Amino acid sequence: MNVAPNNQIPNSQGLVKGMHEQEVEIAPGTLFDAEEMVINMGPQHPSTHGVLRVILKLDGETVRDLDCDIGYLHRGVEKIAEHDTYAMITPYWDRLDYVAAVSNDLCYVGGVEKLLGVEVPRRAEYLRVILTELQRIASHLLWLGTHAIDIGAVTVLLYAFREREEILKIFEDFIGARLTAHAFRIGGLWWDAYPEFDKRVRDFLKILPGRIDEYETLLNANRIWLSRTVGIGILPADEAINLSLTGPVLRGSGVNYDLRKAQPYSAYPEFDFEIPLGENGDTYDRYLVRMAEIRQSIRIIEQALDGLPEGPVMAKVPKVIKPPVGEVYFSIEAPKGEIGVYLVSDGTTKPYRMRIRPPAFINLQSLRRLSIGHLVADVVALIGTIDIVLGEVDR
Amino acid sequence: MSDEEKVTPPDPSGDQPQQSETSGEKSPQSAKTEASADKPAPPRAAPSDKPSPPKAAPAKKPSITSEIAGDPFIDKIKETFGLAITEAVQTLGQQILRVNRDRYLELCGFLHDNETARFDMCTDLTASHWPERSGQEFEVVLLLYSTPNNRRIRIKAPLADGEACPSVSGIWAGANWMERETFDMFGIKFDGHPDLRRILLPEDWPGHPLRKEYPIEYRDNEWTDKHIEYREVDYDTSLIDVKYGERK
Numbered sequence: 001m002n003v004a005p006n007n008q009i010p011n012s013q014g015l016v017k018g019m020h021e022q023e024v025e026i027a028p029g030t031l032f033d034a035e036e037m038v039i040n041m042g043p044q045h046p047s048t049h050g051v052l053r054v055i056l057k058l059d060g061e062t063v064r065d066l067d068c069d070i071g072y073l074h075r076g077v078e079k080i081a082e083h084d085t086y087a088m089i090t091p092y093w094d095r096l097d098y099v100a101a102v103s104n105d106l107c108y109v110g111g112v113e114k115l116l117g118v119e120v121p122r123r124a125e126y127l128r129v130i131l132t133e134l135q136r137i138a139s140h141l142l143w144l145g146t147h148a149i150d151i152g153a154v155t156v157l158l159y160a161f162r163e164r165e166e167i168l169k170i171f172e173d174f175i176g177a178r179l180t181a182h183a184f185r186i187g188g189l190w191w192d193a194y195p196e197f198d199k200r201v202r203d204f205l206k207i208l209p210g211r212i213d214e215y216e217t218l219l220n221a222n223r224i225w226l227s228r229t230v231g232i233g234i235l236p237a238d239e240a241i242n243l244s245l246t247g248p249v250l251r252g253s254g255v256n257y258d259l260r261k262a263q264p265y266s267a268y269p270e271f272d273f274e275i276p277l278g279e280n281g282d283t284y285d286r287y288l289v290r291m292a293e294i295r296q297s298i299r300i301i302e303q304a305l306d307g308l309p310e311g312p313v314m315a316k317v318p319k320v321i322k323p324p325v326g327e328v329y330f331s332i333e334a335p336k337g338e339i340g341v342y343l344v345s346d347g348t349t350k351p352y353r354m355r356i357r358p359p360a361f362i363n364l365q366s367l368r369r370l371s372i373g374h375l376v377a378d379v380v381a382l383i384g385t386i387d388i389v390l391g392e393v394d395r
Numbered sequence: 396m397s398d399e400e401k402v403t404p405p406d407p408s409g410d411q412p413q414q415s416e417t418s419g420e421k422s423p424q425s426a427k428t429e430a431s432a433d434k435p436a437p438p439r440a441a442p443s444d445k446p447s448p449p450k451a452a453p454a455k456k457p458s459i460t461s462e463i464a465g466d467p468f469i470d471k472i473k474e475t476f477g478l479a480i481t482e483a484v485q486t487l488g489q490q491i492l493r494v495n496r497d498r499y500l501e502l503c504g505f506l507h508d509n510e511t512a513r514f515d516m517c518t519d520l521t522a523s524h525w526p527e528r529s530g531q532e533f534e535v536v537l538l539l540y541s542t543p544n545n546r547r548i549r550i551k552a553p554l555a556d557g558e559a560c561p562s563v564s565g566i567w568a569g570a571n572w573m574e575r576e577t578f579d580m581f582g583i584k585f586d587g588h589p590d591l592r593r594i595l596l597p598e599d600w601p602g603h604p605l606r607k608e609y610p611i612e613y614r615d616n617e618w619t620d621k622h623i624e625y626r627e628v629d630y631d632t633s634l635i636d637v638k639y640g641e642r643k
Contacts, residue, residue, distance in 0.1 A: 070594065070595065071594065071595035071596060071597075074595045074596065076604055076611075078580075078605060079604050079605055079609075079611055080611065082611075083611050114487060115459075115487070238515075239568075241515050241516050241542055242515065242516075242567060242568050242569060243568050243569045244516055244517050244518065244567065244568075244569025244570070244573075245569070255542065257542055262545050263545070324458070324459050325458070325459075325460075326458075326459040326460050326486045326487070327486055327491075328486065328487055328489065329489060329519075329538060329547070329549065331518075338518070340518070340519060340538075342519065342521060342536065342538070344523055352523070353523040353524075355519070355521040355536075357518065357519045357538075361572065361576075362569060362572065362573070365569065365571060365572045369568075394595060395595075
């Protein structure tokens with residue numbers, strides 16, 4: 001059994017307190033000769049992608065230990081859900097991982113549908129696949145831009161946001177919102193696609209592959225990019241599984257676990273696509289996996305647009321949603337990993353318990369394992385490679 | 396005339412028993428209803444037909460949970476752990492095992508190491524609070540996944556209020572933060588956890604929010620008194636003591 005070494009993380013408050021209480025001793029050699037230093041990164045730090053506070057124990061520039069302090073955005077969504085009806089909860093899911101709102105919705109809505117035994121019309125399933133795959137591209141583009149700017153490649157951010165903007169415009173015309181897009185309802189979709197939807201998505205898909213080539217030209221042979229990513233944060237497959245990692249972080253280590261193939265949901269069994277896998281499990285492989293995933297998403301959307309069936313987009317769902325007594329776990333492959341919902345129903349209109357299985361929260365746990373032994377500057381690259389969104393980490 | 400009433404009751408109840416009645420009576424009565432379409436007749440015939448729909452209504456709600464039967468792997472676990480497995484059911488095709496707290500860690504080790512099981516990933520760990528179940532107020536819920544077999548299983552360990560649960564973070568390193576969150580939200584202590592402290596809430600926060608007795612509305616507490624210096628919040632105090640049981 002291969003367990004991540006040494007689970008003991010020192011108390012975060014103790015560390016910081018210790019820093020102030022300690023008298024600085026000037027060692028014979030240099031000021032900080034052989035001393036471990038505790039420094040604080042965040043919560044207001046541009047590279048932490050929100051309000052993540054990282055407490056680092058350093059020896060020179062090498063990270064000896066690390067602790068994450070999270071919870072700054074905690075809103076108590078699971079508690080709120082116990083007091084809301086099933087339909088009222090959906091918008092809260094948009095605000096978990098707010099750069100992939102559509103994917104979150106699919107998870108919750110799918111869980112309630114499974115509990116109710118509702119069969120969603122095929123046209124709705126296809127439109128759901130198109131929207132979630134567009135969202136995956138948007139999320140990966142945002143990740144690429146911010147990850148690149150964190151480690152010094154400023155240009156990519158501007159290009160990636162240009163393409164993401166196109167997706168957000170498609171969403172805005174479909175759903176009415178750009179970021180917290182609330183497209184899905186229990187039983188299907190609220191709106192059918194607008195007349196130019198097909199053309200606009202196809203136009204976008206036409207330009208996107210060339211644009212991805214552009215990013216890769218900027219990065220793949222870039223010596224700075226390579227030296228900042230290759231060999232940084234190597235994670236073997238068995239450790240990645242043991243740490244409960246999911247999503248591109250797990251597949252970067254070569255584990256073939258993608259819920260779209262492993263436990264298919266929605267209309268995914270009807271499409272032909274591949275699961276890109278990494279080999280070395282380092283930051284560079286995780287970058288390659290995400291870029292390849294964008295290309296696979298394009299394939300899926302094209303197939304879905306070609307085969308888009310006619311028909312209704314909403315199943316017959318009772319106005320008052322009262323699932324039978326029981327419980328269900330339903331999870332989907334979100335851009336960040338496996339997002340899941342565990343619903344316990346007591347037969348009333350409100351869930352007795354709703355648990356969100358947060359992929360970014362669980363993936364962030366591996367930051368300590370990845371960072372130890374690397375330089376401080378690499379911590380920035382490693383936070384980027386895990387791809388966290390604090391709205392979902394803190395819930 | 397009686398045909399009109401036969402059409403109304405089937406809506407709330409099941410259609411199977413109703414149809415057999417109507418199909419027998421339909422042909423002789425259809426001529427009568429067309430001839431005499433008068434309104435005072437229905438109330439007279441109504442009481443005789445009424446008893447059947449209420450009977451059908453409760454029978455219509457099927458339970459989505461059933462016992463697991465014919466699964467060799469589950470049978471093997473039942474054989475190995477005997478009475479410690481108090482329940483083995485499936486809901487919507489998802490298998491759930493309820494195990495006594497004493498052998499919970501042993502079962503987890505078995506599921507992780509056993510060659511046929513190989514549940515190598517801890518997908519999620521959480522809990523639920525059931526205040527009415529005396530002696531088993533809490534339930535630790537563990538969701539496991541096996542990457543070689545592509546299979547899931549859910550383990551539940553009932554706990555009394557204040558009772559500690561053995562930690563599985565030695566088996567699955569990923570359970571570390573999940574157990575910390577469960578401790579934070581429910582106050583369940585995990586024996587043998589390397590670093591059990593709050594993760595989302597401040598360390599000196601009073602109470603555990605996902606317990607059912609914890610109110611959802613804003614309240615002043617020791618923490619807000621200590622850390623928030625200036626505060627002028629005008630909120631509706633009439634809602635402040637809504638308990639879980641009164642929420643319907």
